[in-house]
Each structure stands twice: as C-alpha cells, then as structure tokens.
Amino acid sequence: MPDVKLTINGQVHRVNVTEDEILLWAIREHLRLTGTKYGCGTGLCGACTVLADGKAIRACTETVGNNKDKQITTIEGIAEDHPLKRAWMEVGMDQCAYCQPGQIMQAAGFLRTVDNPDEEEIVAAMSAILCRCGTYPRIKKAVHLAAKLLRETPADKR
Amino acid sequence: MTAEISRRGFLKVSGFSVAVLLTSKGCRQAVVRKGQLDVDTDAYPAIAWIRITPDNHVTVIVGRSELGQGVHTSLPMIIADELEADWNRVKVEMAPAGKEFWDPVYQEQSTISSSSVRHMWTDLREAGAAMRELLVRAAARRWQVPREQCRAEMQRVIHAASGRSATYGELCLAAAELPLPSKSDLSLKDPSQFRYIGTSKPRIDIPGKLAGTAQYGMDVFLDGMLYALVARPPAFGATFATAIGAYDEKAARAVPGVRDVVRLPGDRVAVCAETPSAAFAGKKALAPRWTGGSHPDLDNDALDKVLDDALQKDGITVLDEGDGALSPGLEVSGRFVTPYLHHATIEPPTCLVRVAADRCDIWAPTQIQSRNVNAAAKITGLPADKIHIHTTYLGGGFGRKSYGDFVDEGVLIAKKTGQPIKLLWTREDDIRHGIYLSSSTAMAKAHYKSGVGITSWKHKVVCDPIKWEDGGTDVHATVEGVINKGRSRTYARSHFLYNVSHLNVSYVHTDRPVPVGYLRSVGFFHNVFAVETTIDALAFAARKDPLQFRLDHLNRKQHPRALALLNRVAEMSGWTKKTPENRGMGLAHYYFDRFPGSYLAQVAEVSVDIQTGVIRVHRVFCAADCGTVVHPGQVVAQVEGGTIMGLSMALKERLLVEAGGVKASNYHDYPILRMDEAPEITVHVMDSREPPGGIGDASPPLIGPAVANAVFDVVRRQTGKQVRLRRLPLTPPTVVQTLRKAPGS
Ligand code: FES
Numbered sequence: 001m002p003d004v005k006l007t008i009n010g011q012v013h014r015v016n017v018t019e020d021e022i023l024l025w026a027i028r029e030h031l032r033l034t035g036t037k038y039g040c041g042t043g044l045c046g047a048c049t050v051l052a053d054g055k056a057i058r059a060c061t062e063t064v065g066n067n068k069d070k071q072i073t074t075i076e077g078i079a080e081d082h083p084l085k086r087a088w089m090e091v092g093m094d095q096c097a098y099c100q101p102g103q104i105m106q107a108a109g110f111l112r113t114v115d116n117p118d119e120e121e122i123v124a125a126m127s128a129i130l131c132r133c134g135t136y137p138r139i140k141k142a143v144h145l146a147a148k149l150l151r152e153t154p155a156d157k158r
Numbered sequence: 159m160t161a162e163i164s165r166r167g168f169l170k171v172s173g174f175s176v177a178v179l180l181t182s183k184g185c186r187q188a189v190v191r192k193g194q195l196d197v198d199t200d201a202y203p204a205i206a207w208i209r210i211t212p213d214n215h216v217t218v219i220v221g222r223s224e225l226g227q228g229v230h231t232s233l234p235m236i237i238a239d240e241l242e243a244d245w246n247r248v249k250v251e252m253a254p255a256g257k258e259f260w261d262p263v264y265q266e267q268s269t270i271s272s273s274s275v276r277h278m279w280t281d282l283r284e285a286g287a288a289m290r291e292l293l294v295r296a297a298a299r300r301w302q303v304p305r306e307q308c309r310a311e312m313q314r315v316i317h318a319a320s321g322r323s324a325t326y327g328e329l330c331l332a333a334a335e336l337p338l339p340s341k342s343d344l345s346l347k348d349p350s351q352f353r354y355i356g357t358s359k360p361r362i363d364i365p366g367k368l369a370g371t372a373q374y375g376m377d378v379f380l381d382g383m384l385y386a387l388v389a390r391p392p393a394f395g396a397t398f399a400t401a402i403g404a405y406d407e408k409a410a411r412a413v414p415g416v417r418d419v420v421r422l423p424g425d426r427v428a429v430c431a432e433t434p435s436a437a438f439a440g441k442k443a444l445a446p447r448w449t450g451g452s453h454p455d456l457d458n459d460a461l462d463k464v465l466d467d468a469l470q471k472d473g474i475t476v477l478d479e480g481d482g483a484l485s486p487g488l489e490v491s492g493r494f495v496t497p498y499l500h501h502a503t504i505e506p507p508t509c510l511v512r513v514a515a516d517r518c519d520i521w522a523p524t525q526i527q528s529r530n531v532n533a534a535a536k537i538t539g540l541p542a543d544k545i546h547i548h549t550t551y552l553g554g555g556f557g558r559k560s561y562g563d564f565v566d567e568g569v570l571i572a573k574k575t576g577q578p579i580k581l582l583w584t585r586e587d588d589i590r591h592g593i594y595l596s597s598s599t600a601m602a603k604a605h606y607k608s609g610v611g612i613t614s615w616k617h618k619v620v621c622d623p624i625k626w627e628d629g630g631t632d633v634h635a636t637v638e639g640v641i642n643k644g645r646s647r648t649y650a651r652s653h654f655l656y657n658v659s660h661l662n663v664s665y666v667h668t669d670r671p672v673p674v675g676y677l678r679s680v681g682f683f684h685n686v687f688a689v690e691t692t693i694d695a696l697a698f699a700a701r702k703d704p705l706q707f708r709l710d711h712l713n714r715k716q717h718p719r720a721l722a723l724l725n726r727v728a729e730m731s732g733w734t735k736k737t738p739e740n741r742g743m744g745l746a747h748y749y750f751d752r753f754p755g756s757y758l759a760q761v762a763e764v765s766v767d768i769q770t771g772v773i774r775v776h777r778v779f780c781a782a783d784c785g786t787v788v789h790p791g792q793v794v795a796q797v798e799g800g801t802i803m804g805l806s807m808a809l810k811e812r813l814l815v816e817a818g819g820v821k822a823s824n825y826h827d828y829p830i831l832r833m834d835e836a837p838e839i840t841v842h843v844m845d846s847r848e849p850p851g852g853i854g855d856a857s858p859p860l861i862g863p864a865v866a867n868a869v870f871d872v873v874r875r876q877t878g879k880q881v882r883l884r885r886l887p888l889t890p891p892t893v894v895q896t897l898r899k900a901p902g903s
C-alpha cells in the first residue's frame with residue numbers, strides 16, 4: 001500500500017497515494033479538504049493555491065512527494081478571526097467566491113514577505129490569481145486592510 | 159463532509175410551512191402543511207417556501223441557484239421583510255427541484271436572465287405577507303381579541319391594548335390549523351415600512367465559502383464513487399475513426415485504479431476510476447482517434463467569412479418605423495465584428511450522480527433544475543419525482559450551467575456503470591466543449607441633419623441564432639440592445655433610446671458548426687457596442703459633445719430614467735471638466751429591457767500607448783437604475799463584477815478555432831482579465847420605486863463601447879487621428895492597425 005505523510009494545517013495525515021500524486025488531488029479528493037479548488041490544472045488560475053512552508057504554491061502542479069516534508073497550509077487552516085479572513089469579510093467578496101480560497105492563500109504567502117505593501121506590489125502579487133466574477137478591486141482593498149490588521153496583530157497570533 | 163452526513167438523515171421537525179404553488183395559469187395558491195411533522199427534512203420542504211418551527215426559527219427555502227449573485231440572501235430578505243421576521247432568526251435552504259419553485263414567467267425552475275428578483279418579487283412578498291397574516295390571526299384567536307388589534311413586529315405578534323405578545327415559534331402550530339388568507343386579505347407593506355429591503359445584509363453564503371466548507375459542485379463525496387473523465391471528439395461533427403478499435407479500452411483498463419470504460423453516444427468515451435489521477439491516466443491510455451469532423455478546415459477566418467458574406471444579403475426586417483423620405487444629412491457608418499466568447503467560469507462543469515433502482519440523486523452546480531430532472535428521467539427511465547436534484551453552490555455560471563449537457567453526461571455514466579459517479583471536466587474540456595456566445599458582425603448606418611436631428615438609423619445584425627431545444631429560435635437575443643423584438647411574433651416594438659426619424663433594424667442568421675447559446679448579457683453585448691459607438695461617431699460628425707448629443711436626442715418621453723442617469727454619471731465622472739491630455743473619456747448607456755427593465759450608464763477613463771496599442775483603463779464610473787433595489791450592496795457588486803467581465807470580453811477574449819474544432823484550451827490561450835488590468839470602479843445606485851429590474855446580465859455591455867469611445871477621445875487629442883474601434887477584442891494589434899489606417903482630423 002502506498003502511503004505518504006503530509007502535514008496539513010499542523011496535522012499529520014497519511015495518504016494512500018504514491019509520491020508522484022498531484023498535491024491538489026491528495027488534499028481535496030483524498031483528504032477531502034475541499035476548500036482548495038480546481039480551476040485549470042496547469043498553474044494558470046491559482047484556485048488551488050496553498051502554502052508550503054509559508055510560500056504560496058499551486059497545488060495542481062506540485063507532487064505530494066515534493067511536499068511531504070513541508071508544512072502545508074490550506075484555506076481551512078486560516079482561522080476565522082485571522083486578519084486575512086477578517087479583511088475579506090469586512091470588504092465583502094460578494095460574488096461566487098470560488099476563487100477566494102486561492103486569493104486568500106496567495107495573499108497569505110505574499111504578506112509573509114512584506115508587511116506594508118504598496119498598491120503596485122499588491123497588484124504584482126495578486127495578478128497570479130484569476131477571478132471571473134471580477135472581485136479584483138475588492139481584493140486589492142482587502143489585502144491592504146489585511147496587511148494593516150496583521151501589523152496590529154502580535155507576531156505569535158498571525 | 160459526505161453527502162450522507164450533509165443530508166442530515168431523518169431529523170424530526172415540528173412546524174408548519176406555507177407553500178405557494180404556481181399553477182399553469184400563473185396564479186398563486188397556498189397550502190398549509192399541518193404541524194407535528196415527523197418527516198425526512200429532505201423530502202419535507204419539497205413544496206414549502208417558508209418553514210416556521212416552535213424553536214422560533216424561520217427557514218426560507220430558495221428555489222434559485224446561488225451563482226454568486228446573492229439570491230440566497232436577497233430573496234429571503236424579501237420574504238423576511240413582509241413576514242416581519244427577525245433576520246437573526248432566519249435560515250436559508252436551497253430548495254430541491256420541484257414545480258413549486260418554477261419561475262412564473264419561464265415556467266421552469268431555472269436561474270437565468272437576471273430574473274430572480276424581477277420575476278419573484280411579488281410572489282415572495284405575498285408569501286411572506288400570507289404567513290404573517292396567519293400568525294396574526296392565530297394570535298388574535300388565542301387571545302380572543304379582534305384581529306385588527308394585533309400586529310406583527312420582529313417575529314412576534316403583539317396585542318398592545320393588553321400588553322400581550324407571542325413569538326412566531328409559539329404561534330406556529332396554532333397558525334398551521336388555520337385556513338390560508340385569501341389574496342385580497344393580504345396587506346403588503348408600504349415601501350417606507352421596509353425593514354430589510356433596500357439594506358445590504360451580509361451575504362449568508364460567504365462565511366462558509368471563506369472557511370472552505372461550503373459545497374460547490376466538486377465538493378461532495380459518496381461511498382464507492384468513481385471519478386469519471388470523458389474523451390470527446392475534438393472537431394465539430396467528428397466521429398470515431400474506426401467502427402471498432404478507435405480507442406484502446408484494454409490499455410485504459412490496465413491502468414491501476416481504472417474500474418470501467420464506457421462508450422457514450424456522440425462518439426464519446428468515459429473512463430471511470432477510483433481516483434482522479436487514475437482517471438487521467440486511463441483517459442490518456444485510451445488514445446482515442448476520431449475523424450477530422452464535418453469541417454476539417456474550419457478556422458476563425460473561415461467563420462468570419464461566413465459573416466462577411468451574410469452581411470451582403472438582404473436581412474429580415476424586424477422593425478421599420480418612421481419616415482425614410484427626409485433628406486438625410488451627414489452620414490456615419492460602421493462595420494462591427496465581435497468574436498466567439500466563452501463563459502470560462504473558474505469552476506468548470508461537474509456533477510456527482512447516483513442512480514439506484516428506485517431513485518436518482520444528482521449533486522450539481524446547475525442553473526436549470528427542471529431540465530436536469532426531465533433529462534435524467536429520460537436517461538434512467540425513472541419517473542420525474544424520483545429524480546432528486548441537490549443544487550450545490552456554483553463557482554460562477556454566466557449561463558454555461560443553464561445547459562444540461564454535463565449533468566446528462568454524469569447521469570448517463572452513472573446509469574451505465576451502476577456506480578456513483580463524480581464527473582470531472584478539466585479546464586480543457588470546458589473551453590473546448592462549451593456553448594459559446596456567437597461571433598457576430600453588424601452594419602450601422604446613421605444620418606444626422608443639423609436642426610432636424612437623427613434622420614435615419616439602419617442597423618443590420620448578423621450572427622448564429624440561439625436555438626431552443628423545442629425547435630424555436632431566439633430572434634430577440636439577436637437584436638436585443640438595438641430594439642426589443644419581444645419573444646413572441648406578435649410583439650415587436652422599439653426600445654431604441656434615441657429619437658430617430660426613420661429606424662430600420664434587420665438581421666441575417668448564419669448557421670455555422672460552432673455551438674452557440676446564452677452567455678451573460680447575450681445580444682446586448684455586441685449590439686450595445688455597435689449602437690453606443692455609432693452614436694458617439696454621429697456626435698463627433700455633428701461636432702457635438704458626446705454627452706450633450708445623447709441628451710439632445712434621447713427619447714425622453716419613453717426613457718425619462720435614462721436622462722437622470724446620464725446626468726448622474728456625467729457628474730460622477732467630472733465629464734464637463736478638462737481631462738489631462740493623455741487620458742480619454744468615453745461614455746455609453748443603455749436600456750436593459752428584459753421586463754421590468756434597468757438602465758445603466760458608464761464613463762471610462764483610459765490612456766493608450768500609441769506605439770504598442772495597449773489600452774489602459776484607469777477609472778470607470780457607473781450609474782445604475784434597476785428600479786426598487788432589494789440589496790444595494792449586491793447591485794454594486796454585480797455592476798463592478800459585470801464591468802470587469804465585460805472589459806475582459808472587450809479587451810482580451812476571442813475563442814480560437816482551428817482545424818474544425820476549438821483550439822483554445824486553457825487560460826493561456828483563452829486569457830481573461832487579471833488584477834493588473836482591472837480599473838478602479840465607482841458605482842452609484844439610483845433611488846427608485848419602479849419595479850425591480852435585473853442587474854447581473856445588465857452590467858457587462860457598457861464597458862466595451864465606453865472604452866472604445868474613450869480611445870477615440872484620447873487618440874484624437876494626442877495625435878489628431880480618428881480611431882474608431884469597431885472590432886472586438888480591442889487587442890493592441892487591432893488598435894495599432896486601426897491607428898495606422900485612421901484619417902486625421
Ligand atoms: S487549478 Fe491550479 S492554478 Fe489553476
């Protein structure tokens with residue numbers, strides 16, 4: 001029986017897959033953490049974005065094997081009162097929200113690298129994630145707000 | 159999170175409900191379900207719109223799909239308002255498929271054409287008011303006081319004289335014993351009494367979606383389910399290359415995890431496997447071969463050529479109104495071209511289906527439950543009432559999921575394999591096997607005479623028509639945005655915005671192999687582009703300001719609301735102020751005349767790189783008058799989102815066709831707008847007591863013409879050249895080419 005260890009949201013899972021299994025399928029179809037979405041399967045849309053050791057990656061183009069020793073964070077691992085989710089709620093992503101887990105995870109990775117981003121930096125980082133419903137102006141606003149909330153949050157609570 | 163758990167088994171519920179049935183004549187008939195129910199909650203709400211339980215909760219059962227347009231919030235708000243419910247005690251459920259949830263106009267259960275609020279408004283209000291009346295009567299009876307002395311407020315009935323009050327929960331079982339009030343006994347609120355309508359309640363679906371727990375189409379699981387992927391012919395009309403052996407079934411079955419390979423009609427073949435990856439590997443191993451199809455040389459040029467030729471033909475006249483004999487004056491004419499477009503929802507089509515001997519269950523992100531039921535009944539041989547649709551959230555719809563093809567496919571495979579099937583569509587499947595908005599061409603020729611006005615407007619539209627499954631043809635969709643043809647033969651009248659002495663509208667229908675259908679805003683998308691850039695060209699020829707020219711020639715009698723809106727958007731955008739030399743401003747407005755209609759106006763501020771032809775849209779100002787607004791925040795969101803989707807379609811999108819099939823396959827060759835191309839958008843929603851109109855479908859068409867008009871403005875001011883963009887998408891090469899050929903001023 002193939003058996004790979006994956007650490008997701010701080011929890012160790014054993015998944016019945018081979019190491020070359022696509023990370024996205026392991027997360028959402030094998031472990032049923034369905035907040036991580038499929039959109040294109042080729043790294044173009046960002047719907048499947050998760051964090052691997054704090055860095056935003058596209059789970060659809062990654063293998064399980066490459067990530068078995070990393071800390072994976074998915075949308076389910078971002079607490080409801082986390083600054084990112086508070087910012088998203090506050091701004092109101094009033095569309096289908098299918099892309100939003102990917103947007104939030106991309107922002108999470110991005111905001112680990114800069115704590116007070118300007119507009120240009122936000123746009124550069126967030127343009128990787130598609131939204132067909134057109135929430136871009138709101139996402140821009142939400143990332144600004146999340147950055148501000150994060151700065152106000154003690155480091156151990158982020 | 160399996161489907162079994164989410165169905166919540168056989169919960170015991172005590173309570174009652176009002177069901178509002180829509181009969182074939184469209185009238186309302188209400189039925190009370192008695193209290194002390196001991197039922198399967200899955201089956202029970204089948205005919206209910208509202209359920210009140212002794213724990214003092216109100217549950218609103220919504221028959222419309224939540225595609226992101228917010229109907230699971232806005233429709234319950236309408237009921238809750240008339241019911242005088244306490245919003246904090248209101249829950250919302252997605253309805254099963256049922257006649258009780260039919261659209262009163264379309265006579266089917268569907269979520270299309272921005273019809274949810276505009277068609278359901280009155281019925282929902284009456285349902286809420288009927289329930290409120292019942293509760294008030296129950297209280298009056300209990301307290302032995304005249305009904306007139308009791309009133310409902312925030313989920314309580316109050317008898318002020320005696321200081322008594324009771325919650326809806328306390329009254330619901332007694333209310334269930336009473337006969338329903340007749341329609342004439344209902345008192346609908348005066349708009350000044352609205353408590354929720356007109357406010358922006360937080361969307362009830364968003365927290366679960368951000369938590370990652372809300373269920374979209376792919377997020378449901380069943381024990382023993384198999385993943386299915388389907389290989390479909392790549393070219394239009396293609397068939398398997400050989401009668402047998404066109405695909406390697408043995409090789410596919412040899413892939414570990416593959417459990418079944420089934421051939422489907424239409425020369426498709428499905429691979430079913432225990433995991434997605436096994437299904438992918440199995441599909442690859444199939445290595446199917448097809449013929450080159452019915453039109454092996456078909457490409458975009460060939461498809462355009464058909465339009466070109468058709469434009470030369472005499473069209474079928476839909477409207478010929480007014481006097482053409484007047485001396486015409488100066489002339490403006492233009493030939494328009496728009497491409498095939500695809501919905502490209504980030505969630506591709508998908509479904510989960512289980513077919514058992516006595517029932518069929520379908521979990522799907524669908525916009526068209528009625529059709530899904532009928533088709534599944536036919537495929538499975540089960541009666542329609544044994545088909546259970548569990549509508550999940552939709553990761554965008556835009557009309558794509560109003561087609562039943564993908565659900566039918568899932569049902570077929572589940573039936574053939576006897577296994578629960580989770581059908582996956584890859585992005586490639588989605589883009590290559592879509593139902594596209596038809597490409598089109600149009601010729602608009604208009605005349606203007608100083609002192610007389612617009613003397614004539616001749617408009618010919620060419621595209622493939624949308625055909626209905628019953629054999630009908632949607633001519634209305636072909637010309638909507640120019641005039642309102644009406645959906646029946648007897649109804650044809652002009653909703654043209656401008657006073658024109660002679661208006662002539664015609665069309666030519668082409669018939670090409672690319673499947674076409676409904677996509678958000680449909681015919682409005684290309685027709686409004688043509689009308690609103692032509693009026694701009696006419697204004698320029700007449701040496702008038704584009705705003706002033708529109709105001710001067712607006713048919714104010716028929717469209718008084720458009721006047722206020724134009725003034726409003728001009729004010730918002732600082733239209734009369736001087737713009738910097740390197741920025742251009744463009745205006746467009748229109749009447750979205752699906753009844754009751756909405757008006758929109760938009761100004762775009764753009765710059766153009768003259769060397770590269772890259773258009774940059776900086777700011778967009780929108781004013782919307784969609785009548786009475788249930789949820790202003792949602793209207794703003796729809797206008798914003800529709801503007802961005804419309805800009806994406808106008809600037810970037812064009813379906814590539816090659817070798818007789820769709821060549822485009824993913825977001826690299828069917829690119830959609832990204833954040834770095836998105837403008838800042840300001841939206842103003844007008845106050846209105848007119849009946850509520852649609853907004854989701856209404857919002858995309860203006861940005862294309864507004865941007866094209868703004869490009870004209872800025873290029874002329876920067877270079878003196880007159881660049882009229884009439885070919886979509888407005889890609890850099892198109893801009894550069896037009897610039898090269900443009901006349902100077
Ligand atoms: S699904 Fe991974 S980037 Fe689109």
Ligand code: FES
Nearest residue numbers: 097099131132133
């Ligand atoms: S919110 Fe629908 S795709 Fe982004």
